[in-house]
Amino acid sequence: MVFGIMTSGTALSQKFHQILEQHKGILFKVARTYCQNEADRQDLLQEMMIQIWKSLHRYNDNFAITTWMYRIALNVAISFYRKNTHQQNARLPLTDEMMHIQEEASSEKQDQLNLLEQFISEFNDLDKALVLLYLEDKSHAEIAEIMGLSVTNIGTKLGRIKEKLKKRFLLINS
Amino acid sequence: MNENELKLLWQSAHTKLEDSLQVNRKNTEDITKLKVQNFLSSMKPIKIFTLIVGILWVAILGSTVVHLFIHAYDQVSLYFLCAAAIQVVLTAIAVVVYIYQLNLIYNVDFSKPVLNIQENLSKLKVSTLNITRILFLQLPVWTIFYWNDSMFENGNLFLWIIQVSITLTMSYWAIWLFFNIKFENRDQKWFKLIFSGKEWQPMLQSMELLSQIEGYQGAENENTRH
Structure with a gap:
């Protein structure tokens, strides 16, 4: 059943946070694979999150959430990777990094x-x-x-x- | 390094990273407050500018041509009127096709399988070529808009030979480019020369991706046959 039919705005927002928290690694790994530059990677992560938010109401929970997330993350990364990232617009002002590592283990x-x-x-x-x-x-x-x-x-x-x-x-x- | 070692290396390193990853709650909350971006707000300024210039050009020149046709038909050169009308119609078609393609590109559902989405997106971007083909059709029009009756009455043979040669050459190139600007000719020198500017990079990169997709689909068809 399509997730959006049964979910209100707040529930959708909670689901969004929950999905990001549980599967943040997918986004991070895809972003790291396609973007070497840290600033571009933050932009890419933001774009992935925006696309996840925009697509969430269409999510069909008969499919694995990880499959759905990989598709979005890879599709955004491949499309984004080919753009000139310095010409991006319509971005939210980043208050801080979208995702950061507390302590990078060496x-x-x-x-x-x-x-x-x-x-x-x-x-x-x-x-x-x-x-x-x-x-x-x-x-x-x-x-x-x-x-x-x-x-x-x-x-x-x-x-x-x-x-x-x-x-x-x-x-x-x- | 064998297969298992590779996977172990990747997974152990990223598991550590994953544990220490923190999602910035403030930024994700901002995203949930985003109204679904409308088509215009998601466009690059240069594209909006191009569209505005195109629309204004069609509106101003179009209304001028219509006005002249209705109110000053016998006072204006017919060549100018026809050339301007053809130019406006071709530009209007290009603007409509451009808006239609951009709208499709910005409304892609990214949750579909990677190859399907990338193929659709790349094809859409590559179809920008159609706009260029349409715009090149205007070439001969720019060589006749200044013709008038006095040129026929007072012009000499030499001037007409030059004039007709230019118009025929432009017509030839317009038609040739219309039929030859296509994905299959992407490796030709003349093609690379026309599309060498920075603004064509996304389209050329889409072409490259389409080639990769073709490689994947070729293997897919081979596997199906075996």
Whole structure:
């Protein structure tokens, strides 16, 4: 059943906050994958949240909320990524960052993560989405539903992407 | 690094980040107070400016042409009237198509599957080419609006050869561009020359994305056949 039919404005607003709180990681990871620049990333996060708010009344709870959020976040990121972010308008004035990290933990794995993020940034927009969902351990069926492709095609594409990643790491290590 | 190590690296690093992430409540509350943005307020100033100029041009020139047709038909050059009328009609068509496309782009439902939405959005942006094709059709019109009866009565052969050559050349290019400005010719030198400005970047990037989507769909069709 469509969520909007049964929800008043306040309930919708509460649902919005609840969804963001529970699934903030999805937005953050997608934004981080598509935007290297911190200021642009904050704009992208804001745009994602606006689109989630605008689409919330259409949310059909027969579908997994994570699938719905990944679709919005990736669609906004791919569209946003191709815009000149400095020409954006109609933005809300940001009182502070949309989302921030309290304390960024530093670890020895950080370098490897940076390396992985660098390799991901070399992929094209659609492959980036695939690799992100793959690293998030989504099943091929879930990825297919988010992307709008067949499970077989996802398998083929992921195979090639994994091979590329493997080669890049091998090259660095050697 | 093997598959599992990669996933573990990604997930462990991001789980830590996720735990320490804080959503700015004040900003999200501001979003919930947003009325659904109307079409105009979501547009870039340059697009609004272009639209206003286009609409004003059509309104002013259009009303002038109509006025002249009705009240001063026999005092004004017929070539000027026809050229202006064609120009107004073509600009009006371009403005309407532009508004229609922008409206579709700004009302996209982002919660649909990624490939479908990106394909629709890219196709819409690439269809901006249609507006350019329509506007190029105006080329020959700009070479006849100043014609008048005295040019026929007093003009010499040399001037007419130049004049007709210019008009025919412009007509040829207008028709050629009308039929050849299309996605399939995106790699041609002349195409890149016409669309080399910064303002065409979003459209060119949409073309690039469409090529990626075609690659995905090609693989999809292959898999279906096997």
